[in-house]
Amino acid sequence: MSAPTRRAPNDLLVHLRRARDHVDRHYTEPLDLEAIAAVAGISKYHFQRLFTATYGVSPAAHLSRRRVERAQDLLRATNLTVTEVCHAVGFSSLGSFSSRFRELVGESPSEFQRRWAGTGAPHIPGCFVFMWGLAERRSASQEKPPEAPGS
Template sequence: MPARQNRHAQPFASSLRPTSDDILQDPALLRRLLRTKDRMDAASHESWPVKRLAEVSSVSEAHFARSFKRAFGVPPHRYLLTRRIEQATTLLRDTELSVTDIAFATGWESLGTFGRIFRDITGRSPGAMRIDARTDVRQLDRVPACVLKAAQRPDLTIAVLEKRRRVAKDRFPPSTEEVS
């Protein structure tokens, strides 16, 4: 005897809705996301608001932000920060440019913001990073640039503000006194 079909089961058509995994399998969307990522890489010193990135990808802002994070593991803003910090680290190591010039060349609008975020991400000030990078340069002469860059890539799996909160939480234990 054939099994009875459940009247309350989802209709066949609704079970064919694309899932988030299906969306990432869309080759056209992946190509557009890669094209956008390449444009960010080539001009990381420029301002890249989500609206501009979405226009390059030819999708809505919300869809772009979700898809970019799913495809690359980090939101677009964090990806851009990573590229800027990588570029700044390279310039600190390989050039005689001042920290101010490097800050503006890598897309920062304020030296103070550059210094604070650079320190939050790398754990060192730009000046200290320059000194460390130059003392290590003799040891790293024979390491291919692509390997060195990947090894020195900042870890931005969490937001900079969250990282700052966690550090502050460790520095300042909560007060046990009541304040009235």
């Protein structure tokens, strides 16, 4: 019986980066630990420990930070409401969005938006943002190779 093979640390980094990049690209989708760990091909508990040790934050914290970063962009540059931004970046609860936003940014999403509105910068109409998002999803689904007949 041979000894179990162990992945080299660099090999694990490749899998962790793949999962982190997946989160960065698909932050608007519902993602849980199991789904993210599956991208890395590692059990969810092992993935949780490795990700946290490597990046200094848990996968869930990384995901919520990414969502809040994108929310800041939308609140600064669009005329979307806070509720629309909340859902556009993947949060399902306005309360959890607002509390996480305040925790990371230091002010509520409404205060942040009001402060940036005072600068007089032009805003992108929300309908353009949603149309662009739909076009992006549509083009990504069109890039998938067709399934073979009978599969």
